[in-house]
Amino acid sequence: MGNLLRSNQREAIAILVLAVLLTLYLASHPSGPNTYVITIWANQCLILALAAIAQFFAVIVRGIDLSVGAVMALTNCVASYFVIGSGLDMALGIAAVLAVGVACGLFNGAVVVFGRIQPIVATLATASLFVGLALLLRPTPGGRIDYDLADAFTLDVFGIPTALIIAAAVIVLFWVPLRRTGLGLGLYAVGSSEQAAFQSGMPVPVIRLVSFAMGGLFAGLAGLYFSFVTTTGDAGIGPNYTLNSIAAVVLGGVALRGGVGTLTGAMAGAFILKTIGSLMFFSGLPPLAQPFIEGLILAGAIAIGGAGVLRVRNRLEVFGK
C-alpha cells in the first residue's frame, strides 16, 4: 500500500490540491455550491482536461506538442460547419471533426518519426499550418452548433454535470483498458528509454506514431467540446490552450522528459489550473494582481511535487530520476 502510494505520489498530491482548491472555490462563489455553478466549472475544466490529455500523449513519449491549441481551433471551425442538421448529419459531422483531429495527430507523428524532426520544432510548424486552415474556414468567428446536442453534453444528468461523467468515462473506458495493453506500456517504455524499448522487441516508431494520433484525437475532442460550450466556431482559440495544456500536465505530475505520469494526473492538473483561474475571478483581488497570484500558486503547487528532494540522503539521487 505504501509502495502504491509512493509510486503514485505525484497524482495523489495533485488530487489533494484539487480538492482543497475546489472547496475554496465553492465556498467563495457568491451564489454558493449549486448544480449550475458546478456545471459551468466542470465544462470549463473538461475542455482544458481534454487538451491536457492531448499534450500528455506527446509528453509521455518524450515529446511536446505545440499544436494542441491549433488542432482545437481547426476542429472547432470544422464543427461549426458540420455539427448541425439531422441526427445522421450530426453523427457524420462529429466523425469528421474527430477524423480531422486524428489526421492532424498522425501528420505530427509522421513528421517526427519519419522526418526525424524534434517534436517541439515539428509541432511549432504544423501549428501554423493548422491555424492557417482554420482561418481559411472561419476568417471571423461564426457558424453554429446544434443547440440541443450542445445542451445534452454541457448540462447535467440528475444533478451530476455531464462534463464530469465524460471525464470519468475517459478514465474508466479508455485509460484503464489502455494501460493493460502492450501499447499502453510501450508509451512509457519509449518515453523512458527508447533503446530499452527497442531491445525488448517493441516497435518504437509505431508506438510513437500511435501516441501522436491519440493526441490528435483528444485535441479534436477538446475542440469538439469547446464547440458544444460556445456553440460557435473561432480560429483564434489556440495559443492559450497550448500553453495551458503544458502547464496542466506538469501540474498533474507528468515529467516533461517523458516516461513518467498518468492520463489521470494530466486531467487533474487541468482541473487544478482552471480552478485556480476561477478562484481568482471571485476572490475580490484587484484584477491586475491576479496573474501574479495565479503564477505564485502554480509555482507553489509544482514545488510541492519536488519537495522530495529535501529528504534525499545521497546527493547523487538529486540528479537521478
Place this chain on the structure above:
Amino acid sequence: MSRSEHPIARLRGVSKIYGTTQALSDVDFSCFGGEIHAVLGENGAGKSTLMKLLAGVIQPTSGDIEVNNAVTRLTSPADAMVRGLVCMFQELSLVPDLSVRENLMLGAVGTGLGRLNASVVRSAQDILAQIDGGAIGMKTRVADLSLAERQQVEIAKALTRNPKLLILDEATSALNASVVEKVFRLIRAERDRGVGVLFISHRFHEIESLADRISIFRNGAHVETFDNGAYDYSAIISKMVGQRIDDLFPPKPPANPDAEEVLRVDGFSWTDKLRDISIVLRKGQITGLGGLDGQGQGSVLQGLFGLLKGTEGRCVVGGIPVTITHPKQAKNPKLGIALVPEDRKTEGLILQQSIARNLELAALGTDGIDASDVTIYQPFLDALELKCRSLDQPVGELSGGNQQKVALTKWLALGPRCMLLADPTRGIDVKTKTQIYALLRRLADSGVAILLVSTDYEELIHLCDEAHIFYQGRIVRHLTGNDVTAEAIIAASLNIPLPAQTSEAANG
C-alpha cells in the same frame, strides 16, 4: 551434453562496417543447441557486434545469417525473438521508469501491442527465486534497483522468452560469485534442455567453469573455436591479444603495514546502510573492499567523497580531522581525494562530449591546475594506451575499456593522494584490465593510497594488499597478507566462519 545436429544460428562470410571502421570481417561462425559457447576477445574484437547481429539490433553489411538452416534477415529484436534468438544485453534493456513487473511483461512473447499477459511474471519470479533475486519487489521501479538486481531481472526476463539460442553479453558482470554460481546452474539446465547458449564474459574463471566450447575473436575476425580445456589459461590469452600476456596482475611488493597513514575513518555510519566502519588507508597500499553486492561498500566511497548527507564518525586525512560534505571539498588538493564511480556511463562520463572536455571536468575549479592544458593528461593516456581517433571524439563512441581509461585519467591528472575506485574493471577486456592493474600498482608505488571496491575476488587476492569484507553494512572480516584467499573472501561475504575456524572452535 548432446549437441544438436544442425546449428541454430550460423553466420556465413558476415562483415559489418560502421563508417570507416570494420567491426567484423568475413566471419564464419555457428552455434549449436545443447551447448554453452563462450566468445572471448578484447573490447573492440567484434563480440558485441556479433551479438547485436544475432539479436536483430543491426544488420550485416554483407554475408548471410542462417537460422535453422534457412537464410534469414533479422530486421529487429522482435523479429529475432520470434525465431528464438533472445539476447540479454550488456547495455541493459530494462526501462528505468517502469516497475519490474511491467518490464517483464514488456515485449513478452505473444503480447506485442495487445493485452498484457501476467503469466510471464510468475515464471520470472520462479527464476528470480533460484538466483537469489526472490527479494526483488515486482512493483519496484527498475531505476531504484541496484545494478546487480537489474542484471538478475534481465536474466529472468530473457529466460521467460523461450529462447532456443540464449545470448548473454556480460550477463553476470555486476553479480558476485555465489549468485553467479546459481545463474550458471540455471544456464546449464537450459543447455541440458537443448537450448544453445552464447556467453560473453571477461572473467576467465567463469568461462572455464561454464563453457563447453570457446571461440576467440580478435580485431573483428573469428580466430579459432575449440573445446574448453584444449588450451590453458595463458595460451588462450595470447590468442586473444595476439601476443602473450604473462601475468594478469603485476607483482605485489611486500606489504608495509607501518606506512604513513593517508586517510583513516573511525565509526563511520550512515542511515541504516553503513554501521561503524573503520578503515585505514596507507601510503602505497591498495586496500580492497569486497563482499556481496550492495552491502555498503559503494556507500563508503560515496561517503568519503562527500556525496552522502548525515554521515557520522571521525575522518582524518593526512593527520588532520576533517568533515567532508561536498565533492568539491574532497577533490581540493589539501585533501586530494578522487572517486572513479561504478557506473562510468552515467556517473563517470558525459558520453556525448568529447574526450578532451571530459578530461577537463575534474580539474575545473581546482586551485593551481590549468584544466585546459592537455599535457597534464597525456602521460596517463599514454600509460593506458587510450585508443581514439583524436581527443575531440565523443566519449560515447569509445569501447567500454577506453571509456574507463578516460574516467581514470581525468582524476589521475589532479595527482590525488587517495584514489577511491568502484569496480573499475567491470565489463572490461583482459588487456585493459592488465593495463589498469599495472597503473594502479605504479600509482601505489609512487605513494598514492588506493581504496578499491571489487566484485571480482581475484582482484582482492592478487592486486590488494589487504581486504575488508562487507556484510549488511558492516565490515565482517579484515584480511591481510596470505589470509586473502578465495575461500576466506567467499565465507566472509556470506558471513559464515571459515571451515578451518569452525574446526578450531570445535576443538576448543
